[in-house]
Amino acid sequence: MKVQKIEEEINQTKNHLSFLENSLKEIQENCEHQFKGDQNFERCLKCNKVEILYY
Numbered sequence: 001m002k003v004q005k006i007e008e009e010i011n012q013t014k015n016h017l018s019f020l021e022n023s024l025k026e027i028q029e030n031c032e033h034q035f036k037g038d039q040n041f042e043r044c045l046k047c048n049k050v051e052i053l054y055y
């Protein structure tokens with residue numbers, strides 16, 4: 001594999017990753033969360049968002 005090709009793939013992967021992260025963030029921001037969990041943390045059943053609970 002040539003260096004240039006590797007760099008190209010790294011950049012494409014970064015772009016793809018940031019696209020995925022934004023998609024996830026958007027889903028989680030618009031989710032009507034339905035949390036389920038224990039005393040330490042709970043996770044939304046719909047979007048997998050995790051809330052840490054401190055007491």
Ligand SMILES: [Zn+2]
Pocket residue numbers: 028031032033034044045046047048049
């Ligand atoms: Zn949710």
